[in-house]
Amino acid sequence: MRIGVLVKQVPDTWGDRSLDVSNGRMDRDSGDQILDEICERALETALQYKEVNGDVEVVVVSMGPAEATDGLRHALAMGADSALQVLDDELDNADALVTSEALAAVLRPENFDIILAGNISTDGRGGWVPAMIAERLGMPCLGSVDDIDISLGEVRAVRVADAGSYRLRAALPAIVTVTERAPEPRLPGLRGTMGAKRKPLTVRSLAELGISSSEPHSRVQSVTPRPARAPGVIVVDDGDGGTQLAQFLVDQGLG
Amino acid sequence: MANILVLAELTPTGAVADTLPSLLVAASRLGDPVVAVATRPGDGAATATELGRLGASTVYVAESSDVNEVLVEPALAALHQATREVKPAAVLLAHSLDGRDIAGRLAVRLDASLLGDVIDVARDGDQISTVHSVLGGAFTVVASANRGIPVITVRQGALEGSLASAEPKRVSMTIAPSASVRVVIDEVVPAAVASDRPALRSATKVVSGGRGMGSVSNFALIEQLADQLGAAVGASRAAVDAGYVPHTSQVGQTGVTISPQLYVAVGISGAIQHLAGMQTAKTIVAINKDPSAPIFEIADFGVVGDAFAVVPQLINALAARS
Numbered sequence A: 001m002r003i004g005v006l007v008k009q010v011p012d013t014w015g016d017r018s019l020d021v022s023n024g025r026m027d028r029d030s031g032d033q034i035l036d037e038i039c040e041r042a043l044e045t046a047l048q049y050k051e052v053n054g055d056v057e058v059v060v061v062s063m064g065p066a067e068a069t070d071g072l073r074h075a076l077a078m079g080a081d082s083a084l085q086v087l088d089d090e091l092d093n094a095d096a097l098v099t100s101e102a103l104a105a106v107l108r109p110e111n112f113d114i115i116l117a118g119n120i121s122t123d124g125r126g127g128w129v130p131a132m133i134a135e136r137l138g139m140p141c142l143g144s145v146d147d148i149d150i151s152l153g154e155v156r157a158v159r160v161a162d163a164g165s166y167r168l169r170a171a172l173p174a175i176v177t178v179t180e181r182a183p184e185p186r187l188p189g190l191r192g193t194m195g196a197k198r199k200p201l202t203v204r205s206l207a208e209l210g211i212s213s214s215e216p217h218s219r220v221q222s223v224t225p226r227p228a229r230a231p232g233v234i235v236v237d238d239g240d241g242g243t244q245l246a247q248f249l250v251d252q253g254l255g
Numbered sequence B: 001m002a003n004i005l006v007l008a009e010l011t012p013t014g015a016v017a018d019t020l021p022s023l024l025v026a027a028s029r030l031g032d033p034v035v036a037v038a039t040r041p042g043d044g045a046a047t048a049t050e051l052g053r054l055g056a057s058t059v060y061v062a063e064s065s066d067v068n069e070v071l072v073e074p075a076l077a078a079l080h081q082a083t084r085e086v087k088p089a090a091v092l093l094a095h096s097l098d099g100r101d102i103a104g105r106l107a108v109r110l111d112a113s114l115l116g117d118v119i120d121v122a123r124d125g126d127q128i129s130t131v132h133s134v135l136g137g138a139f140t141v142v143a144s145a146n147r148g149i150p151v152i153t154v155r156q157g158a159l160e161g162s163l164a165s166a167e168p169k170r171v172s173m174t175i176a177p178s179a180s181v182r183v184v185i186d187e188v189v190p191a192a193v194a195s196d197r198p199a200l201r202s203a204t205k206v207v208s209g210g211r212g213m214g215s216v217s218n219f220a221l222i223e224q225l226a227d228q229l230g231a232a233v234g235a236s237r238a239a240v241d242a243g244y245v246p247h248t249s250q251v252g253q254t255g256v257t258i259s260p261q262l263y264v265a266v267g268i269s270g271a272i273q274h275l276a277g278m279q280t281a282k283t284i285v286a287i288n289k290d291p292s293a294p295i296f297e298i299a300d301f302g303v304v305g306d307a308f309a310v311v312p313q314l315i316n317a318l319a320a321r322s
């Protein structure tokens, strides 16, 4: 069984994330780049499956600028067997449509039995990339699912939506995206980190994949930072904090 | 005026999802709303009538036995077919689980622009633009499509209002059964009937509890305060992880993003990922026993104190006034 895991570097949500006001793109210098936690959970899901089932190869796949290699090394240190990077120096220009086209091109010849991904990334994308890849590869996509059960030729999982919960099933190969209920990612140990340096990491350029234009499908017209909030009133409870708060709410017409 | 195509999602029981009214409001700002829907065989007429009651004047209906049995595919096929027949100036969907999947696939099929998670839409001549609240509301971005028919997903709860009822014109479409690429639905368990509380995404007031509540039974205090205020109940990720509330109540970066009139955070520290989901609320109130909790930095009114003393007093004081 070969499992592909889509991983992506994003600005650390703990840091000061910012947009370049001139073009609306993520300001890459505004904070540390780390592997998105949701991708680590997808990888953890694959690694746990491998631990239980043995004969499984886990390949992490990412599209991003040269620095994205760090994220891939981290994934290898967690336990992935090899890594595949689509190098795009103009990545900031690539929207979900272009990203999915490039990733589909690199995934197609790999013939993974299953492709795992995060359901939605923290850098402002809407979680479209996996569904778009599924559309391009003609694969079923089980999006935002829990309780993933992979067996020979089939995957089952549960999707909890607003209207109810759906028990789903699809034939492999399929794309499956995990939610925050997927297992907590492991921290790479020293041995993992050392071993990661010797694991294969293949880099492909967009040109090699035959993708010429990374012209985005939409245009940013304006970017406006939110005005800072005015400082509020903070009281220390001396036995009447609840009453004071009630008064505030009533004064605001919110009580 | 140009046609604006709107996808109506149905719940497992065949009811129209509550996201539709705001989609119709958004569509009416851009042109003439036309609704596309996929129903179970035999349900088309009744669903069209219901959509008319919600303000749809034209409904394209595809009846298919795949509905409720195959994930997403019937609605995608219906929407794609309607796009061919209606030739809309834009396609609008809810930014829901299904809406997102369908929008992504449709944008690939049409090789069209995808403008996602918008909080408003506008039109100036032929130009359609969309308003996005990004990085947890830190920036407002206005964007427009560069290519093809823009496919737009609208954030749930972002737009209010509804259209007047209409006597809908119904057009039947035929869609092919979905091919081998299908996700089979083995079972659907409809969500428990919603309580009398307002829905989190569209509520004007929200009371959220965090890890500081300490237990499921203590979390009942949050619900009592919510009921006193007529508010929805929300939570931090730590409270969800601890099992105090279902994950659908999670507010933040990876939960729901809301902009209510009032947000009350109790026993929530105010981690940056939590703030990302609520910092655009009009009025923010915090109760926390730690004076250095970051939530106080964005609070309009904060009480440094023990939630188990402050909240009961607050509930009593509010009850005494009403």
Ligand SMILES: Cc1cc2nc3c(=O)[nH]c(=O)nc-3n(C[C@H](O)[C@H](O)[C@H](O)COP(=O)(O)OP(=O)(O)OC[C@H]3O[C@@H](n4cnc5c(N)ncnc54)[C@H](O)[C@@H]3O)c2cc1C
Binding pocket: A013, A037, A038, A122, B209, B210, B211, B212, B213, B235, B236, B237, B238, B239, B250, B251, B252, B253, B254, B255, B256, B266, B267, B268, B269, B270, B271, B272, B273, B274, B277, B287, B288, B289, B290, B293, B305, B306, B307, B308
């Ligand atoms: C990628 C990523 C995504 C994330 N997404 C989200 C998200 O969507 N939403 C989210 O909320 N978090 C999210 N988090 C987690 C976030 O970082 C915090 O861990 C989480 O918000 C903390 O929740 P909390 O404030 O309830 O708990 P804590 O940080 O533990 O805070 C508990 C607070 O309760 C107070 N307290 C304790 N007892 C009392 C009492 N008796 N009375 C009053 N106050 C009391 C304490 O002083 C403390 O401030 C995400 C993290 C990552 C890395």
Ligand SMILES: Nc1ncnc2c1ncn2[C@@H]1O[C@H](COP(=O)(O)O)[C@@H](O)[C@H]1O
Binding pocket: A005, A006, A007, A008, A036, A038, A039, A042, A061, A062, A063, A064, A096, A099, A103, A116, A117, A118, A119, A120, A121, A122, A125, A126, A127, A128, A129, A130
């Ligand atoms: N550039 C990328 N490289 C690898 N995987 C990606 C990339 N963009 C998105 N993905 C995958 O798709 C998921 C959803 O991302 P998004 O559609 O950007 O919200 C992520 O969690 C990743 O698993």
